[in-house]
Amino acid sequence: MSAPHILILGPPGAGKGTQSATIAETYGVAHVTTGDALRANKDMDISDMDTEYDTPREYMEAGDLVPDAVVNAIVEEALSSADGYVLDGYPRNLDQAEELEDMTTLDVILSLEVGRDELIDRLTGRRVCSECGTNYHVEFNQPEESGVCDECGGELIQREDDTRESVENRLDVFAENTEPVIAHYDDHPGFEPIDGEQSPDGVWQDINTAIKRHVE
Numbered sequence: 141m142s143a144p145h146i147l148i149l150g151p152p153g154a155g156k157g158t159q160s161a162t163i164a165e166t167y168g169v170a171h172v173t174t175g176d177a178l179r180a181n182k183d184m185d186i187s188d189m190d191t192e193y194d195t196p197r198e199y200m201e202a203g204d205l206v207p208d209a210v211v212n213a214i215v216e217e218a219l220s221s222a223d224g225y226v227l228d229g230y231p232r233n234l235d236q237a238e239e240l241e242d243m244t245t246l247d248v249i250l251s252l253e254v255g256r257d258e259l260i261d262r263l264t265g266r267r268v269c270s271e272c273g274t275n276y277h278v279e280f281n282q283p284e285e286s287g288v289c290d291e292c293g294g295e296l297i298q299r300e301d302d303t304r305e306s307v308e309n310r311l312d313v314f315a316e317n318t319e320p321v322i323a324h325y326d327d328h329p330g331f332e333p334i335d336g337e338q339s340p341d342g343v344w345q346d347i348n349t350a351i352k353r354h355v356e
C-alpha cells in the first residue's frame with residue numbers, strides 16, 4: 141500500500157498532537173495540523189473572505205472556529221503536497237467533513253476518547269515549545285529541565301487559548317460542532333475508537349495496533 145492516510149479525531153486536549161508526532165515519525169507521513177498552521181498565520185488578512193473578524197487571531201483566542209473557507213484552503217494545499225499524512229484538528233464540523241471527502245480518501249480514522257474533567261486538567265496544564273511545538277504538561281509530561289524543551293532547548297510557553305475560559309468554550313464548541321463529525325464517521329471503514337485516558341504509551345500501543353489492522 142502507498143503511504144497511509146490517517147485521520148485523528150478527538151476533543152481539545154485528547155492527545156491528538158502528542159500521538160500525531162509519534163505516528164508521523166513511525167510511519168514516515170506528514171503531520172498536517174490546522175491548529176499549528178493557523179497559529180503560524182494568526183494575523184493573516186482574511187477580510188476578503190467576508191468574515192466577522194479580519195484575522196484568525198480573534199476566533200482562536202476566544203476558542204471559536206475559524207471560518208471554513210480559511211481552514212479548507214489550508215488543508216487542501218497541505219494534502220495535495222503530502223504523500224501519506226496524519227490529519228489533526230480537521231474536520232471540526234460537518235461542512236468541513238464534506239469538503240474533506242472531495243479532497244482525499246481515508247484509510248484509518250482514530251477517535252480518541254477522554255472525559256471532560258481530564259481534558260480541562262490537560263489543557264490548563266499544557267505547555268508547548270515556542271521553537272518546535274513539542275507538547276509538555278506541568279504534571280503529566282514534564283521536561284527534564286523546567287521551562288526548557290528536551291528536543292531543541294526552546295522556551296516552553298502556555299498557549300493564549302489554554303486559559304480556563306477559552307478551554308470551557310472550546311469544549312462546548314466541540315460538543316456542538318465536532319461530536320456530529322465523529323458520529324458521521326463511526327460506520328466508515330477504518331474507524332477505530334481509542335481509550336485516550338491511558339498513559340501516552342498505552343494510547344500509542346492501541347493506536348499502532350489499530351493502524352496496522354488497516355495498513356500493510
Ligand code: ADP
Nearest residue numbers: 152174175199200203204205206211229230232
Ligand atoms: P486543540 O489543541 O485545542 O485541539 P488546535 O490547536 O487544534 O486546538 O486549534 C486551536 C484553534 O485553532 C481552535 O480553537 C480554532 O480556533 C482554530 N482551528 C483549528 N482547526 C480548526 C478547524 N478545522 N476549523 C476551524 N477552526 C480551527
Ligand code: ADP
Nearest residue numbers: 153154155156157158262266276277280339340
Ligand atoms: P490535543 O492536540 O488533542 O489538543 P495534546 O496532544 O496537545 O492534545 O495534549 C494535551 C495535553 O495533555 C498536553 O499537555 C500533553 O502533554 C498532555 N497529554 C497528552 N496525552 C496524555 C496522556 N495520555 N495522559 C496525560 N496527559 C497527556
Ligand code: ZN
Nearest residue numbers: 269272289292
Ligand atoms: Zn522544542
